[in-house]
Amino acid sequence: MNSVPAVEVDGVSKNYGSVSALKPTSFAVPEGRYFVLLGPSGGGKTTTLRMIAGLIRPTTGRVRIGGRDVTDQPANRRDTAMVFQGFALFPHMTVEQNVAYGLELRRLPKDELRDRTAAMLRLVGLTGFEARRPSALSGGQQQRVQLARALVLQTSIVLLDEPLAALDATLRKDMCFELKHIQESVGTTFIHVTHNQEEAMTVADEIALIAAGTLVESGSPREVYETPRCRFTAEFIGENAVFSGPIVEGALRIGGAAPFVRDAEPPLAISVAAENIDLHLQQPDLEQTLPGTVVDVFYLGFSALLHVEVDGGPVVPVRLLSKELDAGIKSGGRVWLSWDPDHARMHTA
Ligand SMILES: Nc1ncnc2c1ncn2[C@@H]1O[C@H](COP(=O)(O)OP(=O)(O)O)[C@@H](O)[C@H]1O
Ligand SMILES: [Mg+2]
Numbered sequence: 001m002n003s004v005p006a007v008e009v010d011g012v013s014k015n016y017g018s019v020s021a022l023k024p025t026s027f028a029v030p031e032g033r034y035f036v037l038l039g040p041s042g043g044g045k046t047t048t049l050r051m052i053a054g055l056i057r058p059t060t061g062r063v064r065i066g067g068r069d070v071t072d073q074p075a076n077r078r079d080t081a082m083v084f085q086g087f088a089l090f091p092h093m094t095v096e097q098n099v100a101y102g103l104e105l106r107r108l109p110k111d112e113l114r115d116r117t118a119a120m121l122r123l124v125g126l127t128g129f130e131a132r133r134p135s136a137l138s139g140g141q142q143q144r145v146q147l148a149r150a151l152v153l154q155t156s157i158v159l160l161d162e163p164l165a166a167l168d169a170t171l172r173k174d175m176c177f178e179l180k181h182i183q184e185s186v187g188t189t190f191i192h193v194t195h196n197q198e199e200a201m202t203v204a205d206e207i208a209l210i211a212a213g214t215l216v217e218s219g220s221p222r223e224v225y226e227t228p229r230c231r232f233t234a235e236f237i238g239e240n241a242v243f244s245g246p247i248v249e250g251a252l253r254i255g256g257a258a259p260f261v262r263d264a265e266p267p268l269a270i271s272v273a274a275e276n277i278d279l280h281l282q283q284p285d286l287e288q289t290l291p292g293t294v295v296d297v298f299y300l301g302f303s304a305l306l307h308v309e310v311d312g313g314p315v316v317p318v319r320l321l322s323k324e325l326d327a328g329i330k331s332g333g334r335v336w337l338s339w340d341p342d343h344a345r346m347h348t349a
Helices: 045-053 095-105 110-123 139-151 169-186 197-203 221-226 231-236 322-327
Strands: 007-016 019-029 034-038 060-065 080-083 157-161 189-194 206-211 214-219 240-244 260-262 269-273 278-280 290-299 303-310 315-321 334-338 345-347
Touching: 007 045, 019 045, 019 060, 019 206, 019 214, 034 045, 034 197, 045 060, 045 080, 045 157, 045 189, 080 139, 095 110, 095 139, 110 139, 110 169, 139 157, 139 169, 169 189, 169 197, 189 197, 197 221, 206 221, 206 231, 214 221, 214 231, 231 240, 231 269, 231 345, 240 315, 290 322, 303 322, 303 334, 315 322
Parallel strands: 034 189, 034 206, 080 157, 157 189
Antiparallel strands: 007 019, 007 060, 206 214, 240 269, 269 345, 278 334, 290 303, 290 334, 303 315
């Protein structure tokens, strides 16, 4: 594998007047990786993607593609193709014309153009739909045309901005699997922006979390889900109970309970995945337990989700197997929470 990153974002920031859309941010995307920028709306994801594409000029910093500084290059000189939010197809053109359009601009010979377009329609499963117009396609099919239109250019980077946001939940899930398979089969570097954590987890080799103009942390889906370093990540990804509280005599206190985490220093929070919390109907004989009251019980089929209000503390999620509800767990009931200390993760921010 090439050791020069496919994309390097180096100290890049963007201000709009006094608004800071992105604070100085650096990251590198290795060649062939499926890289996802994940975070809440307004966090700076689209701004970041458009600066890589060359559609927005950074206020500071440099963008390099394949080791070449492209910061001063226009979008059409950057070896990137973009899949925009929404469908954005030419309504008066057929599927084939939509996909071939970018190649026509590049004045490709007619037969090569036809071959590449046909191969791409085959890849996205739209052979037989060449003569249709976008209005005669489903949402998922239109999304595939958009993808084909970007991939047919054979750029080294494909940039996707909320590519599945217009699809319903079932279709979005199917398209996630397809996107992942397509990226694996073409081997192109993908940078995909989404606010949807499940979408990010499904497609990504690597996820970078962006919020409030800051890259919070990055890692594999498994790393950010199981061992989030930042409190924000624990709150945004997965289903976690997050506790913070006063540090009394060097120990974190949650409500009035026994000290959690000795030798603690502020600012400190701990998080525990909802499925790693043990629920007891009687006070257990353990040093560290949190009493609380069940405020919600959601039966979800295989598992159940409870919301438990910890005495003097937050409302936290707890996951059980549904059959464990039979022990007499109900809304309004008193419970005690505990966990294996190895399952508690510490966060500084
Ligand atoms: N052209 C613009 N003028 C002023 N503010 C903008 C402009 N574009 C984006 N912003 C602001 O920059 C921030 C980041 O926006 P954006 O990158 O679109 O976030 P995301 O894609 O994560 O939802 C938001 O606060 C947004 O309102
Ligand atoms: Mg956006």
